Amino acid sequence: MKSDALQLVVVGSIGLDDIATPFGRREAVLGGSATYACAAAALFTRPGLVGAAGHDFPKEYLAFYEQRGFDLEGFQRLGVPTFRWAGEYGEDMNNRRTLRTELNALGAFRPRLPALYRRAPFLFLGNLQPRVQLEVLAQMRAPRFVAVDTMDLWIRTARAELEEVWKRADLVLLNDTEARLYSGERDLLCAIRRILDRGPRYVVIKKGEHGAIWGSRRRIGLMPAYPVERTCDPTGAGDAFAGGLMGTIAMRGRTDVASLRYGLEQGAVAASFCVEAFGPERLGRVTPAEQRARWERFCRMWQTSWKRSAR
Amino acid sequence: MKSDALQLVVVGSIGLDDIATPFGRREAVLGGSATYACAAAALFTRPGLVGAAGHDFPKEYLAFYEQRGFDLEGFQRLGVPTFRWAGEYGEDMNNRRTLRTELNALGAFRPRLPALYRRAPFLFLGNLQPRVQLEVLAQMRAPRFVAVDTMDLWIRTARAELEEVWKRADLVLLNDTEARLYSGERDLLCAIRRILDRGPRYVVIKKGEHGAIWGSRRRIGLMPAYPVERTCDPTGAGDAFAGGLMGTIAMRGRTDVASLRYGLEQGAVAASFCVEAFGPERLGRVTPAEQRARWERFCRMWQTSWKRSAR
Numbered sequence: 001m002k003s004d005a006l007q008l009v010v011v012g013s014i015g016l017d018d019i020a021t022p023f024g025r026r027e028a029v030l031g032g033s034a035t036y037a038c039a040a041a042a043l044f045t046r047p048g049l050v051g052a053a054g055h056d057f058p059k060e061y062l063a064f065y066e067q068r069g070f071d072l073e074g075f076q077r078l079g080v081p082t083f084r085w086a087g088e089y090g091e092d093m094n095n096r097r098t099l100r101t102e103l104n105a106l107g108a109f110r111p112r113l114p115a116l117y118r119r120a121p122f123l124f125l126g127n128l129q130p131r132v133q134l135e136v137l138a139q140m141r142a143p144r145f146v147a148v149d150t151m152d153l154w155i156r157t158a159r160a161e162l163e164e165v166w167k168r169a170d171l172v173l174l175n176d177t178e179a180r181l182y183s184g185e186r187d188l189l190c191a192i193r194r195i196l197d198r199g200p201r202y203v204v205i206k207k208g209e210h211g212a213i214w215g216s217r218r219r220i221g222l223m224p225a226y227p228v229e230r231t232c233d234p235t236g237a238g239d240a241f242a243g244g245l246m247g248t249i250a251m252r253g254r255t256d257v258a259s260l261r262y263g264l265e266q267g268a269v270a271a272s273f274c275v276e277a278f279g280p281e282r283l284g285r286v287t288p289a290e291q292r293a294r295w296e297r298f299c300r301m302w303q304t305s306w307k308r309s310a311r
Numbered sequence: 312m313k314s315d316a317l318q319l320v321v322v323g324s325i326g327l328d329d330i331a332t333p334f335g336r337r338e339a340v341l342g343g344s345a346t347y348a349c350a351a352a353a354l355f356t357r358p359g360l361v362g363a364a365g366h367d368f369p370k371e372y373l374a375f376y377e378q379r380g381f382d383l384e385g386f387q388r389l390g391v392p393t394f395r396w397a398g399e400y401g402e403d404m405n406n407r408r409t410l411r412t413e414l415n416a417l418g419a420f421r422p423r424l425p426a427l428y429r430r431a432p433f434l435f436l437g438n439l440q441p442r443v444q445l446e447v448l449a450q451m452r453a454p455r456f457v458a459v460d461t462m463d464l465w466i467r468t469a470r471a472e473l474e475e476v477w478k479r480a481d482l483v484l485l486n487d488t489e490a491r492l493y494s495g496e497r498d499l500l501c502a503i504r505r506i507l508d509r510g511p512r513y514v515v516i517k518k519g520e521h522g523a524i525w526g527s528r529r530r531i532g533l534m535p536a537y538p539v540e541r542t543c544d545p546t547g548a549g550d551a552f553a554g555g556l557m558g559t560i561a562m563r564g565r566t567d568v569a570s571l572r573y574g575l576e577q578g579a580v581a582a583s584f585c586v587e588a589f590g591p592e593r594l595g596r597v598t599p600a601e602q603r604a605r606w607e608r609f610c611r612m613w614q615t616s617w618k619r620s621a622r
Contacts, residue, residue: 091497093497186402186404187539187540187541187542188538189538190540207521210518210521210522211521211522211535213535213538219612220538220612221612221613222522222535222538222612222613223535223613224522224524224533224534224535224613227499227500227524228498229498229500229501230498231498258616261614261615261616262616265615265616265617295617296617298615299615299616299617300617301530301531301532301533302532302533302534302535302613302615303572303614303615303617304572304576304609304610304613304614305569305572305573305610306576306606306607306610306611306614
């Protein structure tokens with residue numbers, strides 16, 4: 001961390017999730033994109049969380065936020081219940097079925113950024129209605145680097161606003177299904193180009209257990225996922241990936257290709273911890289030393305034969 | 312190539328394929344595991360092809376073998392029709408549907424290795440009935456390094472013979488679905504360990520467009536696939552991958568981890584050319600310079616941030 005000033009703002013959902021996987025069921029697990037992204041980012045910087053919980057949000061979950069070192073000046077508690085999501089994963093953990101969604105506090109959420117947050121250089125806009133993401137952007141002074149995530153629903157129902165967000169973003173994150181849905185292209189290289197045409201400098205397509213592919217106007221990059229022994233619950237892995245990425249970028253204060261690559265590796269490692277237990281339980285206990293050790297192990301697994309000296 | 316002696320023997324099927332993909336249909340395309348594996352291996356060494364075609368095998372396909380530099384002393388032509396396979400790929404090119412299989416010459420195939428072949432140090436056993444693979448192994452003098460591929464059918468119907476082959480192999484190749492079918496484990500790390508327990512030194516699990524994961528008793532390695540702009544026909548990609556791998560291993564004459572990694576990269580690049588057109592059409596035209604240039608491009612795409620000097 002460079003100074004006392006807040007380097008990274010994370011805006012997203014806060015939720016209570018009912019999760020069923022082949023390894024069991026859990027009810028009212030702490031969730032939401034802001035939760036997972038901050039839990040990963042907190043390994044590298046003190047993230048400012050902007051999100052709204054409801055009157056039923058358990059004290060111990062707030063304690064988790066504090067212990068993990070989130071800045072909570074942007075946290076809101078509304079007079080309605082917390083956002084609820086219920087979902088189920090089959091044997092193929094890449095596909096999930098949403099059983100129930102109750103927007104509650106998420107539906108009423110209007111982001112209000114504290115003065116300190118508005119001056120932050122780095123911003124991660126987790127999956128939220130594009131209209132709400134635009135409200136956040138309108139409050140930021142002059143962020144150096146903005147990353148945004150989204151979901152299939154907004155691609156289908158709010159395409160124009162979504163493209164407005166992308167125009168103002170430096171990095172667009174989405175998963176392979178969403179990239180294909182947006183672009184109408186099965187091929188991910190074509191999808192990356194179509195999204196780069198909207199304005200961002202980088203596009204990162206998440207492929208779950210198959211890693212990620214990213215692109216800029218001049219380059220394409222590939223990254224496998226860290227092979228997890230037993231994926232217990234994939235919920236939040238994509239947000240942890242983004243949080244780890246933005247946490248390292250905020251910590252280092254650099255946005256060049258080498259820094260992006262380093263951030264993606266750290267994000268992949270954070271995501272691998274995330275899926276090892278239900279909710280953010282494992283991710284919330286990761287130490288910087290564990291993160292570092294697994295990152296080195298990860299890099300050793302996929303080094304190439306190509307001599308760096310030949311570059 | 313080190314000397315005039317044959318370095319690599321490739322045993323597998325020779326077929327005529329009817330292929331339908333979203334990009335079109337082709338009938339009686341040159342195919343079979345031996346065809347694709349040799350076409351890739353020929354970029355690096357002169358492979359000796361052992362396989363059986365039928366009386367209807369077109370002259371121009373034999374000419375393709377010769378032009379591509381296969382050694383054909385082990386090639387047989389039988390008095391029955393050539394093996395026929397008909398298959399269809401949907402939008403998701405990872406899944407295919409077999410429409411028809413006529414064994415013909417493949418059903419009657421009894422491998423007879425010429426004396427020169429029996430002394431070869433490197434052997435690739437493409438997908439064939441394990442009993443036939445064992446007949447080949449019985450004819451080899453003392454191969455230094457044997458790689459074997461297989462398919463779901465033999466895992467289901469000839470498990471004991473398959474394990475007998477694996478016991479005598481140095482490297483076992485299979486795809487992710489087959490690895491899960493064999494091991495009963497969804498997790499590929501567990502599947503790798505279960506197969507290593509049968510005796511081979513290396514296990515390579517092919518994941519199609521998602522790359523590969525490999526393991527030895529002491530290591531796990533990850534590799535993405537080269538991102539192809541437009542996958543026209545995935546037929547034979549797995550065999551081209553194996554052929555590229557074994558071609559480089561035979562050319563270099565080394566079987567350590569670094570050589571395996573280099574071979575897997577070259578195999579992935581050969582496979583990426585393979586899928587760009589129907590059948591072995593594109594793969595059969597690849598020049599060593601094209602292969603080399605794409606390999607460098609590929610490695611540049613997935614270098615890690617981790618300093619080699621820190622190893």
